[in-house]
Amino acid sequence: MQKPIACFIFGKNIGGYAHIDIKYTDGTQTDISWTACLAGKAKDPKNDLTQALREAIGWQIFEYKKSAEMICEICLGEIIDDKIHVDHEIPFKKLTTEFLKANEAPKEFADCLITHKTKFRPEDEIFQKAWEEFHQKNAILRISHPTCNLKRSRF
Numbered sequence: 001m002q003k004p005i006a007c008f009i010f011g012k013n014i015g016g017y018a019h020i021d022i023k024y025t026d027g028t029q030t031d032i033s034w035t036a037c038l039a040g041k042a043k044d045p046k047n048d049l050t051q052a053l054r055e056a057i058g059w060q061i062f063e064y065k066k067s068a069e070m071i072c073e074i075c076l077g078e079i080i081d082d083k084i085h086v087d088h089e090i091p092f093k094k095l096t097t098e099f100l101k102a103n104e105a106p107k108e109f110a111d112c113l114i115t116h117k118t119k120f121r122p123e124d125e126i127f128q129k130a131w132e133e134f135h136q137k138n139a140i141l142r143i144s145h146p147t148c149n150l151k152r153s154r155f
């Protein structure tokens, strides 16, 4: 079970290497090395699945951003420029759980050579398309200022 992330803290360690601390909403903290991130070799298949599921609906988030009215859902202020946060009104985790009840998830994944993100393999296209349709039908997306969203997730 993954804990909700409150924020990422970017910094440098003693060796001068960039690293990131993840701060969770329960106050605990884990650090991850930047290079491990870039290599993108997640060993956790559950993690791979979540990432592939997110990658698959990336275009829907993109389309939503383009078409949405530029009003922050939290402060109702106008959103100027490209600083937009898109999130799910129904938690993403809930959507995936629901979908995976009826659809057996692939066990192997592909790596995007450009972004190094985990994707579904071409042979799992049917699964991916079904997921994209499910997400399009069920996800309720909303936009906010990134700063407003951060304030919200603290409570």
Ligand SMILES: [Zn+2]
Residues within 6 Å of the ligand: 072, 073, 074, 075, 076, 077, 144, 145, 148
């Ligand atoms: Zn706002």
